[in-house]
Amino acid sequence: MTLFRMVLLLAIGVLSDSVMAQGQNQENVLTAKHAVEIYRQDREAEILEDFVDLLSIRNVATHLPDMERNAEHIIGLLEPRGFETQRLSAGGAPYIYAELNTPGASETILIYAHFDGQPVQEENWAYPPFSPTLLDGPVQAGAQTIDIKSVNGSFHPEWRLYARSAGDDKMPIVALVHTLDALAANGIELSVNLKLLLDGEEEQGSPTIAKIIEENASLFDADLLLFCDGPMHQSRQAQIVFGVRGVTTIDLTTFGATRPLHSGHYGNWAPNPVMQLTHLLASMRDETGRILVEQYYDDVAPLGELEREAIANMPDVTEMLKDELAVHTPEGGGKRLEELIALPALNARGIQAGGVGEKGRNIVLTSATTSLDLRLVPNQTPERVVALIEEHLRTEGFHVVYEDPDDDTLRSHEKVAKLDWHDTGYPALRTALDHPMSLRLTALMRLIAPDLIVTPTMGGSLPLHEFGSRLAAPIIILPLANHDNNQHAENENIRLKNIWDAMQVYGAVLASFGEK
Numbered sequence: 001m002t003l004f005r006m007v008l009l010l011a012i013g014v015l016s017d018s019v020m021a022q023g024q025n026q027e028n029v030l031t032a033k034h035a036v037e038i039y040r041q042d043r044e045a046e047i048l049e050d051f052v053d054l055l056s057i058r059n060v061a062t063h064l065p066d067m068e069r070n071a072e073h074i075i076g077l078l079e080p081r082g083f084e085t086q087r088l089s090a091g092g093a094p095y096i097y098a099e100l101n102t103p104g105a106s107e108t109i110l111i112y113a114h115f116d117g118q119p120v121q122e123e124n125w126a127y128p129p130f131s132p133t134l135l136d137g138p139v140q141a142g143a144q145t146i147d148i149k150s151v152n153g154s155f156h157p158e159w160r161l162y163a164r165s166a167g168d169d170k171m172p173i174v175a176l177v178h179t180l181d182a183l184a185a186n187g188i189e190l191s192v193n194l195k196l197l198l199d200g201e202e203e204q205g206s207p208t209i210a211k212i213i214e215e216n217a218s219l220f221d222a223d224l225l226l227f228c229d230g231p232m233h234q235s236r237q238a239q240i241v242f243g244v245r246g247v248t249t250i251d252l253t254t255f256g257a258t259r260p261l262h263s264g265h266y267g268n269w270a271p272n273p274v275m276q277l278t279h280l281l282a283s284m285r286d287e288t289g290r291i292l293v294e295q296y297y298d299d300v301a302p303l304g305e306l307e308r309e310a311i312a313n314m315p316d317v318t319e320m321l322k323d324e325l326a327v328h329t330p331e332g333g334g335k336r337l338e339e340l341i342a343l344p345a346l347n348a349r350g351i352q353a354g355g356v357g358e359k360g361r362n363i364v365l366t367s368a369t370t371s372l373d374l375r376l377v378p379n380q381t382p383e384r385v386v387a388l389i390e391e392h393l394r395t396e397g398f399h400v401v402y403e404d405p406d407d408d409t410l411r412s413h414e415k416v417a418k419l420d421w422h423d424t425g426y427p428a429l430r431t432a433l434d435h436p437m438s439l440r441l442t443a444l445m446r447l448i449a450p451d452l453i454v455t456p457t458m459g460g461s462l463p464l465h466e467f468g469s470r471l472a473a474p475i476i477i478l479p480l481a482n483h484d485n486n487q488h489a490e491n492e493n494i495r496l497k498n499i500w501d502a503m504q505v506y507g508a509v510l511a512s513f514g515e516k
């Protein structure tokens with residue numbers, strides 16, 4: 001037994017009033033999991049046909065009539081199962097709120113998923129994105145199509161269904177409704193009230209979600225928010241994730257003379273914006289990725305004991321990644337990837353100045369620009385990190401402006417930098433691993449997936465802060481799609497085993513989470 005599991009079990013013991021009683025619960029968890037599995041095995045074709053129907057409806061969020069058709073179809077799946085539904089809108093694409101109350105249940109789980117998808121370039125797809133196609137493996141391996149209706153008996157779990165949003169993120173909706181059918185057919189009652197928030201504009205950055213939540217705040221009262229989006233771990237082991245990073249982006253421009261100057265006649269005299277910019281970047285970050293800006297780490301919440309232990313227990317993908325990506329020495333000074341993504345990061349995502357190759361000219365340029373993305377961790381804010389960078393520019397001798405400087409400004413300052421903060425971004429979010437809801441979900445998930453991967457934070461960013469700052473419920477991310485689902489790209493797909501596993505997870509959680 002790992003130290004982490006010992007700590008967990010100890011904590012469960014200490015918190016036994018609020019955390020499930022293990023013996024009784026274990027039996028119920030496994031009963032529900034098994035019941036869902038048996039039920040599903042008899043109805044795989046039916047479940048897939050339902051999924052095909054939903055995936056056949058185009059769902060690019062900017063096309064509102066399509067999103068209305070999706071919403072109507074989904075409501076048609078929910079209402080016959082006893083949900084009370086509402087279509088919510090705050091000026092953008094529709095959101096669906098749904099509620100299923102369980103007599104006697106005192107706790108509520110709110111599940112988030114989204115039913116819009118990224119735009120498609122149909123010519124790049126092997127099969128049309130809105131004509132869902134079942135293949136007997138990955139398309140790049142030359143897999144063959146399979147007619148769902150022609151399959152007698154069970155579907156091979158490694159087969160894949162290809163369509164836009166198969167992996168990101170319509171699957172939770174179909175898995176959930178069939179899980180509810182499975183539980184009902186077996187006389188297994190839900191242990192919690194269930195609420196759903198289905199987002200119709202996630203791929204557009206959920207522009208109206210803050211308004212949706214604020215205008216309907218009472219709807220979203222819950223004890224736990226399960227965020228069902230995003231790919232699972234590369235190992236295909238079950239995973240729960242407790243945080244995401246925040247992000248903000250800035251552009252920095254340095255300036256030379258007001259016209260390009262001959263590098264022979266003026267080199268060593270004319271201020272050189274490319275060299276200024278590269279010196280500036282080198283002053284902001286060392287070769288291991290450590291950010292050198294004064295006070296940058298002051299706000300950073302360090303990882304706790306449980307989080308460190310969880311990371312130590314994750315499969316180490318370092319050697320696999322080094323080999324796959326032809327990397328000799330990763331940045332990070334020897335720290336693991338999972339530790340490094342729990343730290344702030346400063347990435348120069350581009351530099352623009354002059355030309356190279358055939359476009360190279362022997363001149364000293366007038367300006368050079370870099371674009372930075374700043375990944376944030378708790379408790380950093382975009383406002384604070386941008387202020388610290390601005391202060392750093394001053395320390396490095398730059399006069400900071402926010403618009404292109406006029407000649408007078410350039411004449412009267414030794415060095416000028418323009419700071420362009422065009423995308424405000426948002427902070428990170430992390431739920432404590434020892435929050436009572438975290439402990440309970442972790443313990444429950446371990447019963448159905450003993451090799452569960454507990455991930456303190458993802459490296460990527462999601463605007464979960466929109467929820468976190470407005471809702472009292474702790475947020476835990478439950479990724480369900482295969483990591484190789486090609487989300488956002490052509491040939492998006494879901495591996496069938498991921499649908500079946502998702503149903504078992506939902507079954508166990510809904511049947512057992514709310515027990516005392």
Ligand SMILES: [Zn+2]
Nearest residue numbers: 168169229230
């Ligand atoms: Zn998604």
